[in-house]
Amino acid sequence: MKTDDYRLLLAVEEAETIKGAAKALLISQPAVSLRLKQIEEQWGESIFIRTPKKVMPTPAGERILALCRNIVNQETAVRNEVSSMKGTVSGTLSLAVSSVIGQYVLPPVLENYMTEFPQVKVDLVSGLSEQLRSSQSGAHVYLLRGEKPRNGEKLMEDRLYLIDRKGLTKQNRPLIEFQSDPAFHTSVHDWLMEASPVTPSRKIKVDQIETSKQLLLHGIGMAVLPETAINGIDRTEYDFIPLQMNGKNLTRTTWLAASEAARSLPQVDAFLKCLYEKLHH
Numbered sequence: 001m002k003t004d005d006y007r008l009l010l011a012v013e014e015a016e017t018i019k020g021a022a023k024a025l026l027i028s029q030p031a032v033s034l035r036l037k038q039i040e041e042q043w044g045e046s047i048f049i050r051t052p053k054k055v056m057p058t059p060a061g062e063r064i065l066a067l068c069r070n071i072v073n074q075e076t077a078v079r080n081e082v083s084s085m086k087g088t089v090s091g092t093l094s095l096a097v098s099s100v101i102g103q104y105v106l107p108p109v110l111e112n113y114m115t116e117f118p119q120v121k122v123d124l125v126s127g128l129s130e131q132l133r134s135s136q137s138g139a140h141v142y143l144l145r146g147e148k149p150r151n152g153e154k155l156m157e158d159r160l161y162l163i164d165r166k167g168l169t170k171q172n173r174p175l176i177e178f179q180s181d182p183a184f185h186t187s188v189h190d191w192l193m194e195a196s197p198v199t200p201s202r203k204i205k206v207d208q209i210e211t212s213k214q215l216l217l218h219g220i221g222m223a224v225l226p227e228t229a230i231n232g233i234d235r236t237e238y239d240f241i242p243l244q245m246n247g248k249n250l251t252r253t254t255w256l257a258a259s260e261a262a263r264s265l266p267q268v269d270a271f272l273k274c275l276y277e278k279l280h281h
Contacts, residue, residue, distance in 0.1 A: 003075060005039055006068035009047065012036065013065055016054040073138070090119035093267045096139035100209055101254060102126035104228045105156075105279075106143070113274045120267045130181045140262040141271065144255050146181045152255035156228075156279060160188070160243040160250045162196070163233060164222035174221035175200035178212040187250055188224050191243045198222075198241075226252045 011021040012032070022029040040047050047061035057065055079091045097106055102124070114122065125132065129144040142149060164173060175192075177185070192200070204221055206212050209229055216223040217233070224243065243250035256275075262268050 001039065001042065003072065005035065006071050008032065008035055009039065009065060009068050010072065012048060012055060013057060016056070018055065088119065089117045089266045089270050091265065091267050092121045092123060093141075093271055094123040094125075094139040095141050095143070095271075096125045096132045097143045098129045098132070098145045098254070099126055100145060100226065100228060101143045103208075103210055104231070105254075109271075109275050109278045112278070113271055116274070117267065117270055120270075128179065128181060140258060140265065140268045142255075142257040144257065145252055146183050148253070148255055149257040151259065152257040155254045155256040155275075157254070158226035158228050158252045160224055160226055160252060161230065162198070162222060162224050162241040162243065163216060163230065163238050165219055166237060166239050171198060172201045173198070174202045174204050176204045176206060176212045176215050176221045176223040178209040178223075179205075179207050180209075184252065188243070191245055191250060195243075195245050196241075 008021065008025065011024050012018065015021040015024055018032050018036070019029050022032045025032065036047070043060070043064060045060040045064075046058050047064055048055040049058055076092055076094075082091070095106075110122065110124075114120070123139075125139065129146050132142065132144060133147075133149060142152075143155065144152070148154075177188075200222070204215065206215065209225070212223045213225060213229060213233075215221060216225075230240075256272075258268065258272070263272070
């Protein structure tokens with residue numbers, strides 16, 4: 001087996017579907033199915049059980065997948081060591097990033113970083129902070145929202161605003177709510193119940209913050225958005241009501257977490273410098 005085969009098996013395990021693995025690996029679904037069949041023939045064992053909804057590792061598959069993780073992790077560690085020895089910025093940079101940060105903060109940082117350090121391969125996982133915390137992605141750098149992670153440092157803080165078009169009767173307007181962690185929803189709910197000047201008529205629930213923002217811009221309803229996401233919303237056309245309770249602004253904190261070992265890698269150190277420069281510019 002080649003290293004790409006190990007990565008393929010791990011992608012199937014993580015996605016729990018052939019289709020999901022193909023999407024993550026940027027190859028066709030038939031190609032994944034064919035290669036998986038060939039790998040299972042080499043081992044003489046079924047690695048996954050196929051069900052109508054997902055695939056699950058067999059007992060033999062669990063042992064093989066453990067081997068895959070060890071080999072991939074060892075290869076990554078050696079590549080990082082070689083990169084450090086050469087004194088050049090190369091190797092792999094792995095990031096686990098909150099969806100909000102991935103949409104509104106990270107793109108210009110990565111653009112500058114990849115332009116300056118084209119030899120670095122960037123592995124990026126984006127999603128809800130709560131899910132990233134519970135996963136075992138082994139990323140070099142985590143950029144998470146909400147609850148402070150272990151060894152986390154405060155990176156930035158966003159004020160929260162209820163936003164809607166000017167001139168509308170807000171008492172009968174729906175609130176467009178994007179998927180986030182329970183702490184965020186609890187803060188917004190408490191504010192609506194105790195301190196909000198308006199009461200939404202109902203809720204429209206969507207998955208992404210950008211979907212919430214676009215529905216807001218098309219007049220579908222109002223939305224609570226963090227300061228990071230409000231670029232492009234004209235303050236002359238929209239009301240911005242800050243969320244405040246007991247005289248204090250309600251905010252969302254973004255945390256950066258990276259181990260000392262990760263920070264010692266040239267590619268990680270270079271990324272953190274690009275990130276700090278962008279945020280403090």
